[in-house]
Amino acid sequence: MKIDRRCFLTLGAGLAVGTTLTPVPWKLMDDVSIWTQNWSWTPVPEKGAESFKNSVCALCPGGCGITAKLVKDRVIKIEGREDYPVNKGSICPLGLSGAQYLYGPSRIKSPMKRVGERGSGRFEPIGWDEALGAVSTKLAELRTKGKPHSVACISDSDRGTVPYLVDRFLLAYGSANFIRTPSFLDTHELALYLTQGRQGAIGFDLENANFILSFGCGLLDGPGASGRNFQLVSHLDRHHQLVQVEPRLSDTAAKATKWLAARPGTEGALALGIAHVIVRNRMYNIDFMENFSFGFEDWTDEAGTPHMGFKTLVQDYTPSKVAGITGLPPEEIERLARAFARAKRPVAISGLGRGPVAGNIDETLAVHALNALVGNINQPGGMMVIPEPDFMNWSEMQIDQTASMGRQQSRIDEAGTEKFPNTRYLIHRIPEIINNTKGESPIQALLITDANPLYTVENTAATLKAFQKIPFIVSFSTFMDESARYADIILPNHHFLERYQDVPMPEGSAQRIIGLCQPVIEPLYDTRHIGDSILAIAQSFDGSISTAFPWKDYETFLKETFSENWETLSENGYWADPRTPAPWQEAFQSPSGKYEFYPTARNNRSGADTDALPGYRQVPISGDEKTFPLVMLPYNSIRLVSGAIANSPFMMKTVDADVLRDGISFVQINPATAKTFNLKEGDFAVLQTPRGEANVRINLYDGIMPGLVAMPRGLGHTAYNEFIADKGANVNALLDTVLDPSSGLNTGWGIRASLRKV
Amino acid sequence: MTTHTDTPNHDSANGSSARKGASGWMVFAFFAVGFIVSVLSGWFAFPDLLYSEKQQPIDFNHALHLDMVSEGCESCHYFREDGSYAGVPELSSCVDCHTSVQGADPAEETFVAEYVDNNKEVPWLIYSKQPNCVFFSHAAHVKGAGMDCETCHGDIGTSESLKTYQENRITGYSRDIWGHNIARIGNDGMKMNDCAACHLEKTGTKGACFQCHK
Numbered sequence: 001m002k003i004d005r006r007c008f009l010t011l012g013a014g015l016a017v018g019t020t021l022t023p024v025p026w027k028l029m030d031d032v033s034i035w036t037q038n039w040s041w042t043p044v045p046e047k048g049a050e051s052f053k054n055s056v057c058a059l060c061p062g063g064c065g066i067t068a069k070l071v072k073d074r075v076i077k078i079e080g081r082e083d084y085p086v087n088k089g090s091i092c093p094l095g096l097s098g099a100q101y102l103y104g105p106s107r108i109k110s111p112m113k114r115v116g117e118r119g120s121g122r123f124e125p126i127g128w129d130e131a132l133g134a135v136s137t138k139l140a141e142l143r144t145k146g147k148p149h150s151v152a153c154i155s156d157s158d159r160g161t162v163p164y165l166v167d168r169f170l171l172a173y174g175s176a177n178f179i180r181t182p183s184f185l186d187t188h189e190l191a192l193y194l195t196q197g198r199q200g201a202i203g204f205d206l207e208n209a210n211f212i213l214s215f216g217c218g219l220l221d222g223p224g225a226s227g228r229n230f231q232l233v234s235h236l237d238r239h240h241q242l243v244q245v246e247p248r249l250s251d252t253a254a255k256a257t258k259w260l261a262a263r264p265g266t267e268g269a270l271a272l273g274i275a276h277v278i279v280r281n282r283m284y285n286i287d288f289m290e291n292f293s294f295g296f297e298d299w300t301d302e303a304g305t306p307h308m309g310f311k312t313l314v315q316d317y318t319p320s321k322v323a324g325i326t327g328l329p330p331e332e333i334e335r336l337a338r339a340f341a342r343a344k345r346p347v348a349i350s351g352l353g354r355g356p357v358a359g360n361i362d363e364t365l366a367v368h369a370l371n372a373l374v375g376n377i378n379q380p381g382g383m384m385v386i387p388e389p390d391f392m393n394w395s396e397m398q399i400d401q402t403a404s405m406g407r408q409q410s411r412i413d414e415a416g417t418e419k420f421p422n423t424r425y426l427i428h429r430i431p432e433i434i435n436n437t438k439g440e441s442p443i444q445a446l447l448i449t450d451a452n453p454l455y456t457v458e459n460t461a462a463t464l465k466a467f468q469k470i471p472f473i474v475s476f477s478t479f480m481d482e483s484a485r486y487a488d489i490i491l492p493n494h495h496f497l498e499r500y501q502d503v504p505m506p507e508g509s510a511q512r513i514i515g516l517c518q519p520v521i522e523p524l525y526d527t528r529h530i531g532d533s534i535l536a537i538a539q540s541f542d543g544s545i546s547t548a549f550p551w552k553d554y555e556t557f558l559k560e561t562f563s564e565n566w567e568t569l570s571e572n573g574y575w576a577d578p579r580t581p582a583p584w585q586e587a588f589q590s591p592s593g594k595y596e597f598y599p600t601a602r603n604n605r606s607g608a609d610t611d612a613l614p615g616y617r618q619v620p621i622s623g624d625e626k627t628f629p630l631v632m633l634p635y636n637s638i639r640l641v642s643g644a645i646a647n648s649p650f651m652m653k654t655v656d657a658d659v660l661r662d663g664i665s666f667v668q669i670n671p672a673t674a675k676t677f678n679l680k681e682g683d684f685a686v687l688q689t690p691r692g693e694a695n696v697r698i699n700l701y702d703g704i705m706p707g708l709v710a711m712p713r714g715l716g717h718t719a720y721n722e723f724i725a726d727k728g729a730n731v732n733a734l735l736d737t738v739l740d741p742s743s744g745l746n747t748g749w750g751i752r753a754s755l756r757k758v
Numbered sequence: 759m760t761t762h763t764d765t766p767n768h769d770s771a772n773g774s775s776a777r778k779g780a781s782g783w784m785v786f787a788f789f790a791v792g793f794i795v796s797v798l799s800g801w802f803a804f805p806d807l808l809y810s811e812k813q814q815p816i817d818f819n820h821a822l823h824l825d826m827v828s829e830g831c832e833s834c835h836y837f838r839e840d841g842s843y844a845g846v847p848e849l850s851s852c853v854d855c856h857t858s859v860q861g862a863d864p865a866e867e868t869f870v871a872e873y874v875d876n877n878k879e880v881p882w883l884i885y886s887k888q889p890n891c892v893f894f895s896h897a898a899h900v901k902g903a904g905m906d907c908e909t910c911h912g913d914i915g916t917s918e919s920l921k922t923y924q925e926n927r928i929t930g931y932s933r934d935i936w937g938h939n940i941a942r943i944g945n946d947g948m949k950m951n952d953c954a955a956c957h958l959e960k961t962g963t964k965g966a967c968f969q970c971h972k
Contacts, residue, residue: 003788015793
């Protein structure tokens, strides 16, 4: 019997043929194909009971109502709340990512104590008693030394119960240094006060306007309730127009009815030019001008001194003069002015969405004046004054000797002093002040609540240098942001989806509501509500400080604050102010009792009328033309968060490859500019300004004026997590502040720059 | 007459008996062996090898519990208010009675000690588990079509113990999905074709893709 190779071959053949007559190959194919689809690394929500819980998003000042969808106790989706007045079911990419922030790796999971070098990110988790104790001890020490005024707090907001508690603590403790970070609120609040004598916020009733004249507001580029803005801009037609004035073709400009590319920084002049035409042609609201305004005509004061009125001021701003300043054709200015004044419900807006910049007070006053000229103040479709809620009655408090002495010291940023009497917050002055002080820093302890100054304040290098001199820094941040990373003690706040908090006065909205941020899950980590932390610190002191804080916990305080309105607030998730916009007879609380075109309360050291009136003054930006032949303009995008919070991983996925690629930011320049500097699309370059330099790449864009370089805000984070850190450059590190001499506010809209190829 | 001098071993007159190769029968025999071995192992050994046997964490007695409830299967396998199906009950359904050991069975003792006392969910193995791409609505079938549980899940309610979970080693799914028979004779599986067959019979069409694959 011979067995040879052929046998084995046929054995194999037999096996093969036989196998095809079994289920094996077919079953295996089916199984392997199923196996290839088993992607165990793809997160899939657990199956379980679904629930929907309402809350209000606190990731930006927009205050949109949200509904969180949960499976069992895990948040799996955030949606805009359909029946919420501010956003009516819409939501922006940031709000949509709320759950990513909740469960993401940037969360601080317990109180932390710094153990490495400042900024090294080396922290040790400690218990709450130890952490709160460390802060109380340090603050008590400063008080004993008679330096309570050396304690400062930086916060993005000064409205609502949490900022109130912090401010109340500083008052009882003895410091006036509650510092709000900049935004357009700074100039609008000031303008509101100067022209109408009121404290409050400005809202724009855009939904009911039919002609929106926007001086650079990035409606589609990020601010306020973005979803609401999107809905608005999506419904423009012949009867609902948006005219966008800005030097760059932003998304807003692209969707607007008309885009007018005025030279950057000249918006105030344009507003005055439009006013000129309206006044010349007598197209203003006669009733408003004759009965409710002051300082429109020339006037004489009590001492008999004659003063110039707004009417005389604008005579100078002829369309041809304004054309020379702005670069817009004079006919265009005429046409725009006439269209604006003739519209049924025109509104002029400024500030919103230019990022964390206060802006130019003269420009803001001029824009407010346009609204006054057409008589839309507190009218449907116009500029609305949103007053502070009137029912929040907080208990009176006694302060002791130390506190009284501390409060009498002027603010570290000199806001409200003789130098800058009408201004409330001037954070950008602080780095300079600290860096120029020989010896001990005027701020000995800094509390950072809901803010990220080490990222957002211009001239990052100077800010960092100043922070180095502050001996004690406490952060209440929920996330390991740049400022938290630099702190000595972190007392992490709950994530907004884990806490109660009132959300008053949604940014830019004409809605008079207060929203309620409500917890949708139990806190995931060992965090504590910032209100509770402040109460604990306050109650650790004896005497007047702890007496001023009798509440058991934050929730008790919150409920007491809202008293009989709490039920509505918690059931609906918001409370609507029943007061309607004040009619003109009652609206103005200025010295004259009318809308002041000539703001008599304005800090006017020179005494010249032209300084009180909102004339156009060119704001010089830093840098000499020779070394820095270009002008750098930061720009906002709906895909990049530019404030304290950093982009979520979801949002990073929406950033185009010609904005950020392989960790490098792109800057936009006009092809003509590119040619001058021998730059091509995609080239690697160094962007240099008087404050710093950054590695960038070139993106050629026809939608930007020659001579300008546009750089996106929101990149260049160095903390948070791997999805955002070390990607791109922080435009704030390249910027400088440019102070308006009368208010001290930062008007800086840009800085001179140079680009060189590498 | 010519002689082949270069192939001395070849005897053209005799045939193959002097050839050095295996006989045709031997070759065929090997083929046959291969054939039979593969057929038999394909039909009998393969199914056994393909599936691993797993036991449920607790040997639950359905019959015993069915006697004690008033609404049959739905007492524990119920529809929620929003119409979604709760599936296999969570610990919360059991603890009302089982905060302490009720009977004498050691399985229950394990259950209370390991799961109830530690508030730990029992990691039940789900026989009918479908992949994530499948959207199956119990409401449509039970409420809408009036089907009973046994039609798809078999008569579990009267069983006194939970059957072994046979897990496909390659895919991780239960043998119940393919169907117990390796050739899918008998149609007791829960694969797409099984759903389609029933749909065709009951509704006149196999259904559209998006009905189940959203």
